[in-house]
Amino acid sequence: MAFLEVENMSLEFGGVKACQNVNFSLEPGILYGLIGPNGAGKSTIFNVLTGIYAPTRGDVRLGGESLVGKKPFEIAQKGIGRTFQNIRLFKELTVLENVMTSFYSSSHTTLADMVFQTKKFSSEEDEIRVKSLELLDVMGIKDLSDVPAGGLPYGKQRKLEIARALGLNPKLLLLDEPAAGLNPAETRELTNLIRDIQKARNITVLLIEHDMGLVMNICEKIYVLVQGQLVCEGVADVIQNDKRVIEAYLGVD
Amino acid sequence: MKKINSTLLLILMFLGGALIINFVMSGFSVSPGSLLWMKPGRFDGLISPYYYSILIILGINIILSVSLALLNGFTGLFTMGHAGFMAIGAYTSASVVTFLLPNAPFVIQLFCGSLAAGAFSALVGFFIGTSCLRLNGDYLGMVTLGFGEIIRIVLLNIDAVGGARGMTDIPVYMNLGSVFLLTIITILVIKRIRDGRLGRAMLAIKENEMAANMMGINPLSIKVRAFVISSFIAGVAGSFFAHSEGYLSTQTFTFTKSFEVIAMNVVGGLGSLSGAIVGAGILTVLPEGLRKLQDLTGIDIRMIIYALTMVLIMILRPQGLMGNKEWKWLSSK
Incomplete structure (x- = not known):
């Protein structure tokens, strides 16, 4: 099939x-x-x-x-997730934030949730953070999670791109x-x-x-x-x- | 529940701060008028009416600057029509208060006025946003500059709001405490939007639109949302401006005002919320502060120094004073 x-x-x-x-x-x-x-x-x-x-x-x-x-x-x-031949990371964002971005469409917090920082907002953010860190752990770059993505060495940028694509599930x-x-x-x-x-x-x-x-x-x-x-x-x-x-x-x- | 309570607590705290400011500024008066909405009549408090009004303008400029930071700094949409949104807000609020609700209590007047100002400005922002979103970079700047001027010229030709004479007799409700309260709330709202998934999507689009697409983010919808939120806040800032000055003229809302707000963002550091605040502070206080120098020397060197300062900042710190950094209370961690 x-x-x-x-x-x-x-x-x-x-x-x-x-x-x-x-x-x-x-x-x-x-x-x-x-x-x-x-x-x-x-x-x-x-x-x-x-x-x-x-x-x-x-x-x-x-x-x-x-x-x-x-x-x-x-x-x-x-x-369908993908990586690019010429790496396209969000360079100014941290490694962790890069991966968290990929959870955009699978999360549901509204503007009001963000502004009032409701329970839904914080639990969803925590969940996304944990999942993203897991992905970084799989790719072996968890310890770099707070570094701006543009500052990573080339090989690690490639890994980060894969981690980010995996965030889409x-x-x-x-x-x-x-x-x-x-x-x-x-x-x-x-x-x-x-x-x-x-x-x-x-x-x-x-x-x-x-x-x-x-x-x-x-x-x-x-x-x-x-x-x-x-x-x-x-x-x-x-x-x-x-x-x-x-x-x-x-x-x- | 705990989180909601902490937000409430925060607002109550700032409300307390606002009341204290008003209490001190009004020379320790305890009448509800002086605590809530009236500008102090006798300035035997701390400072002269002149400094008092600069502080109010500072607050309004900070609100404008951080609302532009959302569009310009976070989403990467270079717009030059922010004064237009402010003008819509100012005139809408002033009209609602003077024509629709002339006899309502001040709380209702101010609330309805600001809300209508924000809503109408957001509506216009929505239309401008949806119609120009295929444009990028400088082109978007040009079109929004045009829209800003169109808004101003339209207002100039509506006789009901005074036309070229300007609009007078707008009730004055904003005092230092309330401006302080609303400025802090605006900053926090924008910070929280930035730290949520919407803010991450905005930053992703600024950094690399193609990659954002591949993350399942719809760039057009995010950009329209950025436009709507930003123009809403700019509209509300316009409303505060109208109710702090009591007088409106379309001359205030020319494209120089838009550029001033952009300059605040750039001087402070594009993409930094703290930078937007610092920039607003410098560009509001510096021209006024230099008046003293002018009085002392007797030469009109105010604008020269002002311009030189900006040039120097751009040469010595092209990334802006704050760069990408944030103060601790505004950082996302």
């Missing part, structure tokens, strides 16, 4: 065909990889899934419901190059972390990554995108031996 289906999705900017007839579906609880050369349209697919771009043709469905025409924040509320987590800019040790640590989180929360993860070691290591199924078209899908072994994939990455004689 696929819970996210992308059907004949095409996206064109004028004459530029960013995605052409992309078809794939994601099953719950599986870790997927999306790879492809630079400019293949991987991040574009993320942007379509999260509603930043509306597809020119085709459909995207989450649990049978079409996401086309939905606003980005509505899609986020439906349970997503069914589907999209990670856009989570290991970009990390050293091998950090990458290994993050790889294990992503796998642990995915198993522990039983969520679906779709990750874009150029670090093939990471992808081949943890992804249960991999999609390969070349020039806006899906050319191959399957487990790591299949991908590594596929002619079209090798052609796209290494060229042909």
